Amino acid sequence: MATADTQAKLLVVVAGPTAVGKTALAIKLARHFNTEIISADSRQFFREMSIGTAKPDAEERAAVPHHFIDSHSITTLFSTGDFENAALATLNGLFKKHQVIVAVGGSGLYINALCNGLDDMPEIDLEVREKMNRLHREQGVEVIRQKLWEVDPEYAAIVDQHNPQRMIRGLEVFFSTGLKLSGMRTRTQKERPFHILRIGLNMDRAALYERINNRVDQMMAAGLLDEVQTLLPYRGLNALQTVGYTELFDYLDGKSNLREAVERIKQNTRRFAKRQLTWFRKDSAMHWFEPAMYAQIEKLVTGQLNSLPR
Structure with missing residues (x-):
């Protein structure tokens, strides 16, 4: 009988635009397959950024072990290449215990690094x-x-x-x-010692935009402005050059009023979601579903697992 060490391995990647429901789906899959989650969200790495990055809450993280959430400080450089190396090392250990691992995130560069690897970058003048x-x-x-x-x-x-x-x-x-x-990003696909199944989530655009707007309102109610104020001394760091933070820095500088800043966060988040979809739609290996189609997604993952060589 095959053990966890000898079975073929499967990485299930859950991708899609912000606010579409990736976290909830990933947790449901991980609980069903009794496994763990790798976060591939470039902002959730940083422990000082919580409200504005929509991290899984304490209850969600207690339900399933998560990796690469609150793993680094904003003062630490953590590049896409660093993530590729660290995530592969983590997966190597996790696959000794589990046949399937779930990766989830909306950062196309990081998903690409995990699945395909990065090309060697040229010397910069x-x-x-x-x-x-x-x-x-x-x-x-x-x-x-x-x-x-x-x-x-x-x-x-x-x-x-x-x-x-x-x-x-x-x-x-x-x-x-x-x-x-x-x-240069994907000219050569690196070999991975595991199989990959890509799940893309999407929904009606109007519904997605409403979810984005509601999420921003919830973040503000949860204290996003207070979080941004505590980060003012670090505002020049690369990690903070992102939607939800730059607009509130502008508000604190007197460049806009709070209502305008919140509306800009919503607008810029909607634009970001559109770019995320543009990226992921170019991936011909992506299987697309709506978030409510959990039964079909679980069936696909189970079928993929059953088809792996023993």
Whole structure:
């Protein structure tokens, strides 16, 4: 009889736009298959960012062991490559106990790193890097955003528009090599010692946008503004260049009133969800469902498990 160590392994990836219901589905799957969850959300790594990142609550985390939530400080650099290496090491240990592991997140770059691996990145001209950083300091993020759309619109379409460092990365690669970062991300797929099943969640756009708006209201009621105020000394860190935080930093700077800031969070989150869907729809291996279709999803995972070599 096969043991957990000798059975073929399956990583079930639950992806999709923010607020669609990924966490609830992942927990339900993990409980059914008596397993654990890997978070592939680039903001939930950071322990200082809780309300604005929609982390699983204490009850949800008590129901199923989670990895890569509150695992790092915002003062620590934790790149996509760092995540790939750390997540693979964690999976190696978890697969000794379980045949199936669930990974969940809306960060396309991190899902891609976990499933496909990262291509080796080219050497960056340090003068180019300094020039791009200086441009950002002197002229602001909008100039960086416009330049990226000019030289690599494919990458611009999916990158976080409120994260200048990720946008600068695309410009660094282009102006150092003449090549687009978007063309380097998945040229070679690395071998993984496990099988992967990709589950994509989506719903009617109007319903999704209503969920996003309601979630932002709930975050504000839960104390998001207080959380952002405590992070003011760290506002320049890369981790905080993200939706839900930058808009409230602007409010605290007197650039908008609170109602305007909240509306901008909602608008920017809706735009972010649209970019997430654009990214994940390009993955031909993704199996798409609505969140309520749990029975069909569980059946698919069970069928995939039963088809694995023994």
